Amino acid sequence: MIEEPTHFAANRLVAVLTAEPLNRFLDYKAPEGGVFMGAFVEVPLGPRKVIGVVWGAGEGKFDASKIRTIRSVLDVTPMRLEMRDFLERVGRYTLTPMNAMLRLATRAPGLANPPSMQRVFALGEGAPDRITDARQRVIDTLTANDGMRFTSKELSDIAGVTPSVIKGLAKQGVVIELETPRDVAYPNLNPDLPPKDLTDDQKTAAAALCAFVATQTYQTTLLKGVTGSGKTEVYLEAVAECLKQGRQALVLIPEIALTVEFIDRIEKRFGHKPAEWHSGVTMTERRRCWRMVGAGKAQVVVGARSALFLPYQNLGLVVVDEEHDTSYKQEEGVFYSARDMAVLRASGCKASVILASATPSLETWVNGKTGKYNRVDLSRRFGAAVMPDMDTIDLREQEMGSNSWISPALAGEVTQGLERGEQSLLFLNRRGYAPITVCRACGEQIGCDFCDARMVEHRFHGHLMCHQCGDTKPMPTQCPSCNEEGKLAAVGPGVERLADEAKERFPDARISVLSSDMSMSARALKQRITEIASGATDIIVGTQLVAKGHNFPLLTCVGVIDADLGLQGGDLRAAERTFQLMRQVAGRAGRAKKKGRAYLQTHQPDHPVIKAIVGGDEEGFWRAEAIARKQAGVPPFGRMAGIIFTGSDAQAVFNVAQMMAQNADALRALGIEIYGPAPAPIARVRGKHRVRMLMKAAKDVPLQGALARWRDQARIPNNVRVSIDIDPQSF
Ligand code: ADP
Ligand code: ZN
Numbered sequence: 176m177i178e179e180p181t182h183f184a185a186n187r188l189v190a191v192l193t194a195e196p197l198n199r200f201l202d203y204k205a206p207e208g209g210v211f212m213g214a215f216v217e218v219p220l221g222p223r224k225v226i227g228v229v230w231g232a233g234e235g236k237f238d239a240s241k242i243r244t245i246r247s248v249l250d251v252t253p254m255r256l257e258m259r260d261f262l263e264r265v266g267r268y269t270l271t272p273m274n275a276m277l278r279l280a281t282r283a284p285g286l287a288n289p290p291s292m293q294r295v296f297a298l299g300e301g302a303p304d305r306i307t308d309a310r311q312r313v314i315d316t317l318t319a320n321d322g323m324r325f326t327s328k329e330l331s332d333i334a335g336v337t338p339s340v341i342k343g344l345a346k347q348g349v350v351i352e353l354e355t356p357r358d359v360a361y362p363n364l365n366p367d368l369p370p371k372d373l374t375d376d377q378k379t380a381a382a383a384l385c386a387f388v389a390t391q392t393y394q395t396t397l398l399k400g401v402t403g404s405g406k407t408e409v410y411l412e413a414v415a416e417c418l419k420q421g422r423q424a425l426v427l428i429p430e431i432a433l434t435v436e437f438i439d440r441i442e443k444r445f446g447h448k449p450a451e452w453h454s455g456v457t458m459t460e461r462r463r464c465w466r467m468v469g470a471g472k473a474q475v476v477v478g479a480r481s482a483l484f485l486p487y488q489n490l491g492l493v494v495v496d497e498e499h500d501t502s503y504k505q506e507e508g509v510f511y512s513a514r515d516m517a518v519l520r521a522s523g524c525k526a527s528v529i530l531a532s533a534t535p536s537l538e539t540w541v542n543g544k545t546g547k548y549n550r551v552d553l554s555r556r557f558g559a560a561v562m563p564d565m566d567t568i569d570l571r572e573q574e575m576g577s578n579s580w581i582s583p584a585l586a587g588e589v590t591q592g593l594e595r596g597e598q599s600l601l602f603l604n605r606r607g608y609a610p611i612t613v614c615r616a617c618g619e620q621i622g623c624d625f626c627d628a629r630m631v632e633h634r635f636h637g638h639l640m641c642h643q644c645g646d647t648k649p650m651p652t653q654c655p656s657c658n659e660e661g662k663l664a665a666v667g668p669g670v671e672r673l674a675d676e677a678k679e680r681f682p683d684a685r686i687s688v689l690s691s692d693m694s695m696s697a698r699a700l701k702q703r704i705t706e707i708a709s710g711a712t713d714i715i716v717g718t719q720l721v722a723k724g725h726n727f728p729l730l731t732c733v734g735v736i737d738a739d740l741g742l743q744g745g746d747l748r749a750a751e752r753t754f755q756l757m758r759q760v761a762g763r764a765g766r767a768k769k770k771g772r773a774y775l776q777t778h779q780p781d782h783p784v785i786k787a788i789v790g791g792d793e794e795g796f797w798r799a800e801a802i803a804r805k806q807a808g809v810p811p812f813g814r815m816a817g818i819i820f821t822g823s824d825a826q827a828v829f830n831v832a833q834m835m836a837q838n839a840d841a842l843r844a845l846g847i848e849i850y851g852p853a854p855a856p857i858a859r860v861r862g863k864h865r866v867r868m869l870m871k872a873a874k875d876v877p878l879q880g881a882l883a884r885w886r887d888q889a890r891i892p893n894n895v896r897v898s899i900d901i902d903p904q905s906f
Pocket of ligand 2: 623624628641643644645646861
């Protein structure tokens with residue numbers, strides 16, 4: 176797409192898109208000096224000023240004398256045609272009004288404000304009265320990063336000194352303090368630094384990816400490689416190729432907790448840190464990132480799904496790491512899959528997409544089979560590491576003590592590991608101490624006041640917590656229902672309770688709990704992981720967090736406490752999810768020289784999914800899953816949408832759902848099947864009642880158009896909200 180920079184002269188009518196919930200464009204006159212298409216502008220709206228983007232020529236439908244003039248043109252790069260196009264396409268696909276789409280694309284704090292200033296330090300001319308180790312480190316840091324300027328905090332962090340050392344040096348003029356705008360360019364990343372010595376397999380894979388990137392055309396490639404095969408090393412070479420082409424690269428990662436580790440890897444490969452975009456980044460830094468990406472002065476962005484909506488000037492590559500991860504799906508506000516939208520984004524700007532995973536989503540696997548996506552495989556682990564042996568432990572045959580979840584067989588394996596000085600991981604995908612708190616006198620289970628969900632006991636934090644809405648309350652001493660004292664009991668295991676059992680069973684072992692709610696900072700988490708990796712722990716007790724991307728070279732034994740957990744419920748994706756999670760967890764074992772073993776505790780060792788996990792015939796598993804999905808006519812062979820009705824008044828919510836189901840003949844006529852309405856799996860969240868409908872259609876049915884007409888014709892009262900979720904996660 177070649178962009179003709181359309182310019183509107185002063186007083187010409189232009190259509191401006193704002194983020195206001197108006198559902199239409201607003202006409203304004205171009206200001207003195209005119210305005211470019213795509214420009215970010217500030218316009219008067221009633222008594223307020225709001226930010227918008229010039230989206231096209233005005234329609235002149237309104238009384239010209241009443242039309243107001245754009246107040247100011249903001250000092251940021253205008254939005255490119257490809258970006259406007261992308262927002263329109265995502266809007267059409269997800270049935271999202273354009274004003275809500277614009278909100279996604281303007282999530283930069285202080286867009287209209289002039290750049291704020293900050294105090295930074297640079298090397299001065301003065302000589303120190305005396306030199307200490309700490310002072311020398313400050314001087315070395317500034318010399319080594321020639322021309323770079325650091326805030327007091329950055330400098331003290333990097334040099335490992337207290338701020339007073341810097342102050343001391345500043346007094347003597349050894350370092351000088353300057354005022355600069357905060358929005359400074361990110362340092363140039365250097366693709367020519369030497370990469371690690373790649374193995375022959377890795378070289379072949381990297382060369383294939385680089386060749387795709389070098390074509391500068393749209394391509395999507397599935398990079399499939401077992402955990403530890405070096406996928407990251409390999410796709411970083413594709414990033415290097417993209418940098419050599421002078422284009423920008425985006426790497427999406429699924430878990431913010433992993434960014435610190437990941438940023439360090441990029442810094443080692445390319446000499447500097449990339450830009451970062453996720454909810455853990457400060458406002459000032461986010462503002463800098465947004466502006467510098469738009470100015471072409473940030474070459475690599477590492478981020479969460481919303482980083483797709485940054486204003487890239489020349490995007491050449493999007494990597495979606497762990498592409499199967501469910502966190503790529505946003506399920507509030509705009510419902511979108513960052514993986515799918517990455518493909519859409521890249522196709523609009525002649526960029527490559529790399530979808531990396533050891534256990535790809537079925538959608539991506541099918542696209543790799545049909546040739547819609549390229550496929551590059553890394554079938555061997557790096558170095559001497561091999562995939563672990565896997566086996567089941569049949570819980571029906573094990574003597575399980577009461578309130579015990581580690582079977583004798585598994586305990587035996589852990590003990591052997593301890594004797595050999597090797598690490599074990601006990602995996603349970605349940606946060607907290609116990610999922611249920613029940614009164615032994617009256618049977619009452621403590622629930623959330625706002626959701627149809629149980630409160631989960633968190634002993635580490637000393638309270639009860641709802642995993643739906645995050646509400647907490649102190650652990651009561653008496654039953655809230657029958658008021659009996661001391662009758663409340665924990666039922667079932669969470670990861671904290673499992674850790675208690677492990678401590679009892681293995682009193683001499685050093686045990687670490689790794690769970691996403693231990694309220695650790697990203698740095699502290701990285702520190703903990705580094706310590707574990709270097710052998711400071713014998714037994715790791717962990718949730719999902721450990722399944723994602725960490726390397727624990729000393730880990731040889733993995734025990735999955737409840738392999739059946741994800742298989743309950745009627746969800747058609749349950750098999751896929753369980754398969755992915757179990758293979759990922761098992762893949763944590765034996766990543767260095769010693770072979771690993773993984774054990775799945777299960778009540779149903781003959782379940783086809785459990786057998787597929789243990790048998791390791793991955794291609795066979797996906798083939799069977801694909802056949803099952805095809806027969807059911809569900810994604811990726813058919814299309815689905817979830818319709819979610821929410822509101823505080825349960826009856827009103829159900830009435831609207833009922834009314835809309837009755838007025839859906841036009842949908843049925845197109846061959847769309849309608850299931851429900853029925854209460855959603857969790858029927859009340861944050862005090863809002865939820866009713867759900869599912870729609871299923873063949874691939875060639877124009878689902879979005881039909882749904883949009885159906886929704887727009889319905890008379891929906893203000894107290895009920897209707898959201899449409901195209902490609903829902905569960906069905
Ligand atoms: P994956 O992303 O497939 O799980 P990684 O890229 O994280 O694999 O690699 C696993 C570990 O092996 C990492 O610590 C990585 O640095 C190391 N590694 C992989 N390939 C090489 C190589 N060619 N040389 C040195 N170390 C490597
Ligand atoms: Zn709740």
